[in-house]
Amino acid sequence: MSQRGFGRPAGRPYGNPTSRRKPWRAVIVGGPTAGGKSALALAVAREFGGAVINADSLQVYRELPVLTAQPTAAACAAAPHRLYGFLPATERSSAARWAASARAEIDAAAAQGRLPIVVGGTGLYLRALQHGLAPVPEIPAAVRSAAKERLVTLGKAAFHAELVRRDPAMAARVQPSDAQRMVRAWEVLEATGRSLADWQARQEGPIDGPRFLTFVLMPERAALYAACDTRFRAMVEQGALGEAAALRDLDPGLPAFKALGLRELIAHLRGESTLEAAIAAAQQATRRYAKRQMTWFRNQMPEGRQIVPGGLGEQLSERIFPEIYNFIRNSG
Numbered sequence: 001m002s003q004r005g006f007g008r009p010a011g012r013p014y015g016n017p018t019s020r021r022k023p024w025r026a027v028i029v030g031g032p033t034a035g036g037k038s039a040l041a042l043a044v045a046r047e048f049g050g051a052v053i054n055a056d057s058l059q060v061y062r063e064l065p066v067l068t069a070q071p072t073a074a075a076c077a078a079a080p081h082r083l084y085g086f087l088p089a090t091e092r093s094s095a096a097r098w099a100a101s102a103r104a105e106i107d108a109a110a111a112q113g114r115l116p117i118v119v120g121g122t123g124l125y126l127r128a129l130q131h132g133l134a135p136v137p138e139i140p141a142a143v144r145s146a147a148k149e150r151l152v153t154l155g156k157a158a159f160h161a162e163l164v165r166r167d168p169a170m171a172a173r174v175q176p177s178d179a180q181r182m183v184r185a186w187e188v189l190e191a192t193g194r195s196l197a198d199w200q201a202r203q204e205g206p207i208d209g210p211r212f213l214t215f216v217l218m219p220e221r222a223a224l225y226a227a228c229d230t231r232f233r234a235m236v237e238q239g240a241l242g243e244a245a246a247l248r249d250l251d252p253g254l255p256a257f258k259a260l261g262l263r264e265l266i267a268h269l270r271g272e273s274t275l276e277a278a279i280a281a282a283q284q285a286t287r288r289y290a291k292r293q294m295t296w297f298r299n300q301m302p303e304g305r306q307i308v309p310g311g312l313g314e315q316l317s318e319r320i321f322p323e324i325y326n327f328i329r330n331s332g
Helices: 037-048 073-078 095-111 123-131 141-154 156-166 179-192 196-201 221-237 240-247 262-269 275-299 313-329
Strands: 025-030 051-054 116-119 211-219 306-310
Touching: 025 037, 025 095, 025 123, 037 051, 037 073, 037 116, 037 211, 037 313, 051 095, 095 116, 095 123, 123 275, 141 156, 141 179, 156 179, 179 196, 211 221, 211 275, 211 313, 221 240, 221 275, 240 262, 262 275, 306 313
Parallel strands: 025 116, 025 211, 051 116, 211 306
Antiparallel strands: none
């Protein structure tokens, strides 16, 4: 372990979390799925004696280690990994719940003299960690259910048209294809009488806590899409069908069912498609999700980020990792 910059001997904390100067910090590694985030986070952890903290909203579920690409046993042996597979699929995670847990893990890592490394592609989670969340009241279950039913009844296009009429500010931010965000905008308006845009305008600025050094991986699109396709087929070979079979009888409205490929594999298990058709559909969904993530990280990630362009895997590590290590050492 390096003795320069962040690399301090075990047992010497990076700083007191309550100190006004906040002399310690955390590294964030963000970017699209299959883009190499976990490999970079692990490499940084090994170089600096760090702890890896999950910021992926699906990797929190313990029943989906394969489908959500959770760290391998070898990775976990090489460095501490936190907030992976700590919730059952029957529970509902949230950005607020995760952010509270992540801050606690950051504090714990710093107190142990470890560099906290937050890694994941869930933009809302990363924003919640750094900036907090809009103070939207809890939405009653009946209102949430009614909003979902209305979407099903009207269809996405007509539902979005009604949102344009009732809440033009949010309608302008949400695409008609984004059912989840449309329903969220609708339920908040129904429950509170105010647009979600108004609530978000009340969101506080950066919260008190560590300084974040952010790296965003931005692979070439063709290489990224190929990696998405290859990885999902490997997941099927590694047991993804078994994970899908174990969850097939749960409520499909649970957040765990947003795991890429889970619905497609369950449809196959029910005889609704061939395995090859399910794989192809899941690969397409993964590529589309990766594209949305890249757009989010380009447009929404806070200033001060360091863009990591180029290749994946060994090509990325050989070319970029040494530069990243030096950047971290010299960023104090």
